[in-house]
Amino acid sequence: MSASDVIARYGAAMAAGDMDALRSTLSNHAVWHQPGENQLSGDHAGPDAILAHLGRFMELSGGTFALSIESVAEAGALVATTVHFTASRPDHADLDQHGVDVFRVDGDQIAEVWLISEDQAAEDRFWGTA
DSSP states (O other), X not given: OXXXXXXXXXXXXXXXXXXXXXXXXXXXXXXXXXXXXXXXXXXXXXXXHHHHHXXXXXXXXXXXXXXXXXXXXXXXXXXXXXXXXXXXXXXXXOEEEEEEEEEEEETTEEEEEEEEESOHHHHHHHHOOO
């Protein structure tokens, strides 16, 4: 299975909201690096922490958070995807951005994820502080 195939499984699980399938794409030692200066920022290690982190996106957005993968480029164990993501929150300007997600794949699972948003300051304002 190629690294791009692993990311395709991840994308399909995200789109379907299938947490069991999503968990199966994550290594037991996976680390998710969430950038910025907001309540979701920081490193999240292990499948349980990563799934809880992703659940916070849905919780804070009232279930409106959506992400689609637009393109995929692979270089060995690294995969870069261009993404489009949206979300709504009361009393906030809607979030509607593009970004780049970079994955490090180990075997048939994701070992590490880095995210880059086109406007991190706007994303920080949207998610806010705890």
